[in-house]
Amino acid sequence: MSVTYNMQPAFAVDDASLLETDLTTCHLLVLVGQGTFSYVVFEPAGGKFLALKSYHFQPQKLAVADLEMIERVFDADKLLFTAFRSVLLAFDAAVSTLVPESQYSSQxxxxYLHMAYPEKLQEAVLADILPPPMSLVNVYAVDKDLLGFLRKEFSTDRMVHAHSALLQAYPYDFDFRAADGVAYIMAQRNRFTITIYAGGKLLNQQEQPYQTGLDIVYHLVNTLRILGLDEQKVKVKLGGPIAKDTDVYGELHKFMPHVEWVQRLSDFQYISKMQELPAHYFHHLYALALCV
Structure with missing residues (x-):
C-alpha cells in the first residue's frame, strides 16, 4: 500500500499584502536545516517581510531521505514556483569552520574544512566571504544532491551558510559590545550554535548536539571559562523555536543570571501576524535579509 503524505507547514504566516505585492520585486529567502525547510518573502523596497512558512519533518540519517521530504514540500507549496526577483539558499549545516580571510585560499x-571534519561522500564544499570588518571566510559542506536539486528548482547560484547570516545579524544587537561578554545561543531540535563576543570582538562560534538544556549549560559554561569570561557576568541571548516552559530556557535561567530572548532585527518591518509570533523564533531566518 502506498503512503500519501500531506505536507503541511508547522508555521504559516501571511496577509493580504502578499497578494497585493508584485512578487517579482521580492526576494525569497530559503533556509534548509536538519529536518526543516523554511522561507520568508522579503520586499527590499520597504524592507518588509511579507510571508513566512516553516516545514518540520523527522531528520534522517541519510541526506537522500531529507531530500525526499523537501521534494514533497515543493509538491505541496506552489508559492515556491513564483518568479521572484531572486532566491537565496541558506544551509544550516553542522559542518562548517571559520578561516581568517588573510589566510584563505579558495583552492x-x-x-580547511577537513582539518576539523572527516570528508563525506557526496559533499559539496562552499565558502562565504563575510563582509568587513569581520575579515573571515565561512567554509562549509552540504549534500551535493540536495544542493543540485535546490539550485535546479530555484534557478539560483546564490548560497550562504546560516551562521554567516547570524554573524552579520548579531552586531545589530545592543549588547553586542558588552565588555563582560555576550553569548548568543541559537537552539534547534537536538543541536545548538553558540556565538560569543566580548567588546564587539568575536571569540568563538561552535555548534554542538544536545539532548537536554543541561547539555547546553555545560557547553556554554565550559567555553566561557576557557575564554576567560565570567559566566555570572556574561549576558546570554537565546533564539530559535524554543518556548519559555522548555528545559532549555529553564536550565539556562537556573545557572546563568542574565538570560534574555533575542529580538527581531529592528531595521526591518514585519506584518502584524509575524509580530504575534515570539520574536526569537525565526531570528536566523530573518537574518538572511542581511545577505541579499
Missing amino acids: LKKD
Missing part, C-alpha cells in the same frame, strides 16, 4: 577550502 584549499576542502583542506
